[in-house]
Amino acid sequence: MSKRTLFLTVFLILSGLFSAKISASEPVEPEVSAHDSLKSGAAHHEAKEGKIDMTKLAFEHILDSHYWHFWGEGEGTVAVALPCIVYSNTKGLQFFSASVFHHGHEAYGDYLLEEPNIVSNNPEEKIYDLSITKNVVQLLLSSALLLWIFISIAKAYKNTGVTSAPTGKQSFFEPLITFVRDDIAKTNIGSKSDRFVPYLLTVFFLILINNVLGMIPFGANLTGNIAFTLVLSVFTLILTNVNGNANYWKHILLPPVPKALYIMMIPLEIIGIFTKPFALMIRLFANMTAGHMIVISLIGLIFMFETLLISPVSVAFTLFIDILECLVAILQAYIFTLLTSLFIGSACADHHEEGHSESDAQEIL
Amino acid sequence: MNTLFILISPLVTPGIGLIFWTTLCFLLLIVLLGKYAWKPILGAIKEREEGITKALESAEKAKLEMKELVAGNEKILEQARAERDAMLKKARETKDSIVNEAKAKSKTEADRILASAREQITNEKNAAITELKNQVATLSIEIAEKILKSELSSDEKQKQLVNTLMKDVNLN
Numbered sequence: 001m002s003k004r005t006l007f008l009t010v011f012l013i014l015s016g017l018f019s020a021k022i023s024a025s026e027p028v029e030p031e032v033s034a035h036d037s038l039k040s041g042a043a044h045h046e047a048k049e050g051k052i053d054m055t056k057l058a059f060e061h062i063l064d065s066h067y068w069h070f071w072g073e074g075e076g077t078v079a080v081a082l083p084c085i086v087y088s089n090t091k092g093l094q095f096f097s098a099s100v101f102h103h104g105h106e107a108y109g110d111y112l113l114e115e116p117n118i119v120s121n122n123p124e125e126k127i128y129d130l131s132i133t134k135n136v137v138q139l140l141l142s143s144a145l146l147l148w149i150f151i152s153i154a155k156a157y158k159n160t161g162v163t164s165a166p167t168g169k170q171s172f173f174e175p176l177i178t179f180v181r182d183d184i185a186k187t188n189i190g191s192k193s194d195r196f197v198p199y200l201l202t203v204f205f206l207i208l209i210n211n212v213l214g215m216i217p218f219g220a221n222l223t224g225n226i227a228f229t230l231v232l233s234v235f236t237l238i239l240t241n242v243n244g245n246a247n248y249w250k251h252i253l254l255p256p257v258p259k260a261l262y263i264m265m266i267p268l269e270i271i272g273i274f275t276k277p278f279a280l281m282i283r284l285f286a287n288m289t290a291g292h293m294i295v296i297s298l299i300g301l302i303f304m305f306e307t308l309l310i311s312p313v314s315v316a317f318t319l320f321i322d323i324l325e326c327l328v329a330i331l332q333a334y335i336f337t338l339l340t341s342l343f344i345g346s347a348c349a350d351h352h353e354e355g356h357s358e359s360d361a362q363e364i365l
Numbered sequence: 366m367n368t369l370f371i372l373i374s375p376l377v378t379p380g381i382g383l384i385f386w387t388t389l390c391f392l393l394l395i396v397l398l399g400k401y402a403w404k405p406i407l408g409a410i411k412e413r414e415e416g417i418t419k420a421l422e423s424a425e426k427a428k429l430e431m432k433e434l435v436a437g438n439e440k441i442l443e444q445a446r447a448e449r450d451a452m453l454k455k456a457r458e459t460k461d462s463i464v465n466e467a468k469a470k471s472k473t474e475a476d477r478i479l480a481s482a483r484e485q486i487t488n489e490k491n492a493a494i495t496e497l498k499n500q501v502a503t504l505s506i507e508i509a510e511k512i513l514k515s516e517l518s519s520d521e522k523q524k525q526l527v528n529t530l531m532k533d534v535n536l537n
Contacts, residue, residue: 055372056372059372059375059376062376063375063376064380064383085382116375116380117375117380128381128382129380129381129382130381130382130385130386131382132386133380133382133383135383136382136383136386139383139386139387139390140386140390143390143393143394146394146398147394147397147398147401147402150398150401150402150403150406151398151401151402153402153406154401154402154404154405154406154409157405157406157409157410158405158409162409162410162412162413162416163413163416174410177406177407177410178410181407181410197403197407198395198398198399198403198404198407199395199399201398201403202391202394202395202398202399202403206391206394225379225380225383226376226377226378226379227379227380227381227382227383227384227387228383228387230379230384231384231387231388231391232387232391235391285377289376
């Protein structure tokens with residue numbers, strides 16, 4: 001099977017390169033016609049400028065939006081306008097649909113849509129954009145999905161009892177749940193792990209499901225959004241420090257170094273409290289964003305070269321990256337959960353356990 | 366460079382809206398999933414694991430008990446065998462003693478019978494010998510009588526006898 005896949009990939013790459021060469025050596029007319037067909041098809045308004053702005057397109061793809069965009073540009077756009085909620089210090093809470101902006105072409109009162117934000121023209125007005133954006137919709141959907149999946153699994157346990165073998169969803173998720181409980185929580189936190197297992201399970205499955213949904217076409221890049229990862233890592237920061245025991249604080253405020261170095265070590269240790277969750281935030285954000293960026297760039301090759309003949313290369317590489325992203329989706333959910341439990345573990349561990357888990361943390365970091 | 370910065374800056378600027386909604390959703394998820402999903406699921410998994418551990422333990426226990434039972438059976442069998450052997454041995458001994466006793470008894474009886482028979486025979490023999498002696502004596506007297514009668518039936522013969530006897534005496 002793997003040999004076959006490899007062969008297919010190599011074939012697609014080679015045929016792509018070959019066809020690209022042929023197209024370069026061909027007379028100019030067919031290329032122009034391909035160019036025209038592209039322009040007339042997908043890119044209506046950009047066609048006037050002559051080229052699609054791939055950079056803009058890529059960032060639009062990755063960033064949040066007040067529309068759920070499916071396909072098409074300009075007049076042919078198929079997109080759902082999402083509800084906007086704006087809190088203004090002068091006008092209070094306001095609700096309206098994103099359709100009032102006509103895809104950013106028109107202003108709504110003082111407000112302008114500058115994706116991913118709504119901004120106010122009025123310099124005296126300060127607004128907070130609390131809109132149900134594309135990412136928020138996916139967040140709500142994924143939360144509902146998680147609730148449905150796991151509450152029905154819980155019911156299955158209640159209905160069939162504990163002695164019967166798990167079936168369906170139950171048998172798919174049970175190994176994952178026991179994996180989080182035993183290999184992530186118990187290994188890194190130790191005897192106090194039971195308290196944190198529900199939190200870690202929630203984090204793991206929320207990240208996992210959104211990583212996966214983000215990979216599906218039309219899905220939103222929620223886990224590649226820094227606001228989302230920020231919130232999760234702030235929770236990690238809070239949990240770690242709230243559960244920090246005397247050993248943990250002693251290590252930070254009275255580090256085991258000569259007293260003369262305290263002036264350097266204590267600020268470093270305090271910065272260290274924040275760098276750990278900060279790295280967590282950046283890691284998830286960067287990994288997911290990078291994956292999406294690579295995919296859109298590979299697809300963008302077709303538009304950049306302005307020939308359909310490059311598409312085998314794009315498709316082959318996109319397929320490869322997508323498979324890689326499947327791995328990354330699971331891996332990043334795992335790493336985020338693992339590091340969270342590691343930080344909690346190092347904060348509430350007994351003295352003899354501390355050195356061990358900390359060296360593990362450094363290895364992974 | 367400036368355009369790149371403008372492009373990237375929204376990417377790394379967390380939006381207040383998403384922060385708000387994520388926090389809300391996440392807290393809700395932690396509470397709801399914690400209460401309605403993780404608690405029963407983790408409880409059920411734990412219960413099952415404990416059940417499995419218990420079942421394994423009791424199986425092990427049953428195995429040990431079985432082993433003990435088998436060992437007990439063996440012991441009882443061994444005991445029974447020993448008892449049987451002892452009984453057999455005792456029976457054999459009893460039989461031997463009875464046989465020996467009977468043998469001894471019969472031998473003395475036989476000896477006694479033999480002795481009495483021998484005594485009787487001796488008595489009979491003696492009686493027969495005595496009778497025979499008496500008869501021989503009687504016969505001898507009769508014979509002597511007859512011989513004397515015939516010898517002394519004529520005078521001549523009497524003379525002859527006296528002569529013979531006299532001859533013998535003459536020698537002296």
